[in-house]
Amino acid sequence: MRPDPRETDPLSDVVAWRAGHIVAIDQTALPGEFRVLHIATVNELVDAITRLAIRGAPALGVAGALGVALAVAQSEREGWTAARLETEVERIAGARPTAVNLRREVLATAAAIERGPAAVEAAAAAVRDAVIDASLRISERGARYLSQACGTRPLTIHTHCNTGALACLGWGTALGVIRMLHEQGELGKVIVDETRPLLQGARLTCWELGQLGIEHYLACDGAGPFLISRGLSDAVVVGADRVAANGDVANKIGTYALALAARRAGVPFVVAVPESTIDDATASGEQIPIELRPADEVTRVLGVPSAPRGTRALNYAFDVTPAELVTAIVTEDRLIFPGRAAGTDAAAAAPKVSR
Template identity: 40%
Template sequence: MPEPTHSSDQRAIGTVAMRWHDSSLELLDQRLLPTEEHWITLEGASGVAQCIRDMVVRGAPAIGISAAYGVALAARHAGAGEWKAEIRHAISELAASRPTAVNLFWALQIMEKEFHGCQTLDEAITRLAAKAVQIHREDLSANLAMADYALEFMAADTPFSVLTHCNTGALATGGYGTALGVIRRLHEKQLLKQVYADETRPWLQGSRLTAWELARDGIPVTLNADGAAAAILARGEVKWIVVGADRITANGDVANKIGTYSLAVLARYHRVGFMVVAPSSTVDMSLASGKDIPIEEREGTEVRQIKGIPIAPDSVDVFNPVFDVTPASLIDAIVTERGVVHNPDITGMRVLFG
């Protein structure tokens, strides 16, 4: 099956995070960027789950798409006798890879539903691969729709600067990007003055990935330490902070990369717009508020070291949550491919998401 791409009237995706080859999945090892572009070839669900756990692939939409392909690989390489049990095991293993991003579970639920309709292994191989490709293509289409909705909401007629956090571009999605897709569209419409990219400790997705993506595509970007965001906003040049999301609850609270909450507080103080851009698959209406979101914490070495180089005492305790929760009251707009929720609350969320 061909790799999902834009429709003919859209400009090329450029960077991609994954490549599907029917019997194998290639993932770009994002841990090695920007110094090395290395692709890992996977032929089974266990390898995909390990890559999700190890941050080879990251970003909520990309994790969900990768997991869908993992289920398709489980069918492709299942034994003729116990193929149903093997696929069920693969779904369970993929579901256990990371706890916070709801896109993972959303994609697996779609794949499980497709699997239940399969009567033979050959049918499962065909249908699960087709469904994974469909999930990938629909994510790309959603990215493009979100960019259009966001620009309409911004209603800008002169170029302005934005600030973003973590990586929400083609590397984190099926292509183009969520928050970074909005930034790409601003650039295409000649409405973008400058992007300020937080470095995003401790995994440095902003410096390693966002700055790399934007520079590669000729989009003007300035990299800054996370702690410099307040000083940048105080200058009055930034009109919007645009970020992605890993889970959005029924009242409009948003879980995203650690550091997002502090940006929302800064935005409110400096009267800067705060926009969350994510596909509807990120919305979890089963959770009442951000208090119900399981927040992944990772081990302390990620903070005490950078690429194996110690920057803190080995014995020091570390608090290393991967995400924080931004209250809906600090968010000006949640943008999805279904439309925009302005000043989100439970009423506005129900109107758009039921």
């Protein structure tokens, strides 16, 4: 039996509830500084979410659920009206539009408000526990799938952005699958895209892999498809912020190019997500709202200007990978082969793995 990550992994407390407030690791400070935020108001939480101090779809869902408890506690202290409380809860839900987990978990937890603060805290804690449990099950299922799809030789996995404990709690999603392969002796090394513009791959994924003692190599985003074309990767494994009902996948900008390269090279392109990231209410990727972020994230690198003053930027935070390019979606409960319906070769070649 695998150990409970809540007992063995200190990063499972990346977002947690402590004595009436939220504690969270400030992901904008890593890897240079390990800084813990103590968040006592809705304003502080919304700021932490929008500036990406808290990020990653599952972690955002947990932050949103705990945020409802935070809003209720602040309401009790400051004597808010019911209408004000509803407004503040909506501010949390809308802090980032692309990741479906945030709004979903906010609304689910807010349903307990009428039962009182203790019920809200219990509902938020249940969301957090479910996210951690799901991460371990995703890790196990994804590693088992890749072992069958690619063989049990030491594998080289290409990944993008950050999908470990920092983004997903517990073991993570895509990075959890990688971690499980490592524990089973089936991982050779990991190729990590830097992930422009905020370098979550370079700053966060490389940091987590280093903590785990996993061999890894950093690559420029633009080099990823070329490396895949040269046969340097056995599979591409990524997370997602939303999966549409048809299997289209919204993930960090740069993912689409990796999926195209994986299809051309004939290697699996696997998306690891919790069930809560699948949005059956959104028919396809065309309906997924894509966040457009400030230009200075592109025109500056870690605060240092990298473009002439006045340069404008198209800083879309996410792209959408069509379902036909996705070999498999791995969740805590099942394997989904979205491209299979389109009759694609990669999908047809994917092994059937039982639940």
